Amino acid sequence: MHDAANHPKPRPTLLDRIFPRTPKRLARERRTIESMIRLYCQHEHCGSDLCQECAELRDFAFLRLTKCPYGEAKPACAKCPIHCYKPERREQIRKVMRFAGPRMLLRHPVLAIRHLIDDRKEAPPLKKK
Ligand code: SF4
Numbered sequence: 001m002h003d004a005a006n007h008p009k010p011r012p013t014l015l016d017r018i019f020p021r022t023p024k025r026l027a028r029e030r031r032t033i034e035s036m037i038r039l040y041c042q043h044e045h046c047g048s049d050l051c052q053e054c055a056e057l058r059d060f061a062f063l064r065l066t067k068c069p070y071g072e073a074k075p076a077c078a079k080c081p082i083h084c085y086k087p088e089r090r091e092q093i094r095k096v097m098r099f100a101g102p103r104m105l106l107r108h109p110v111l112a113i114r115h116l117i118d119d120r121k122e123a124p125p126l127k128k129k
Pocket residue numbers: 064065068069070074075076077080081082083084085
C-alpha cells in the first residue's frame with residue numbers, strides 16, 4: 001500500500017483534474033507520434049509512405065513508450081527527468097515535432113489538441129520498486 005508518510009500524495013494539478021490521465025494516454029501518443037512522423041516524412045523525405053529512416057524513428061519512439069516507467073501517467077517527454085532518448089534520437093524527434101506540430105492542428109485537430117494538453121503535464125513521482 002501507499003506509504004503516505006514517505007510518499008505524500010501529490011495534489012493533482014488543475015490540468016489533471018480537467019483532463020485526467022486515462023488508460024488511453026499511450027495509445028493516443030502512439031497515434032500522434034506516427035501521424036507527426038508521417039507528415040514530416042511526406043514533406044521532407046519520400047512524399048508518400050514512411051521512408052526507412054522515419055520508420056526506424058517511429059519504431060524507436062514506440063519502444064520507448066512501451067518501456068516508459070510512468071506508463072499511462074506519462075508526462076511530456078520534454079518535462080521528463082529521465083530522458084530515455086539518446087541525443088541523436090532526441091534531435092530527430094525534435095525536428096519532427098517542430099515541423100509537424102503546427103500542421104497537426106489542420107490535419108489531426110483532435111489529436112493535436114490532446115497532445116498540447118498532454119504536453120503540459122508534469123512527471124508524477126515514480127513508485128519505488
Ligand atoms: S523521455 Fe521520459 S516520459 Fe518520455 S518515454 Fe522516456 S521515460 Fe517516458
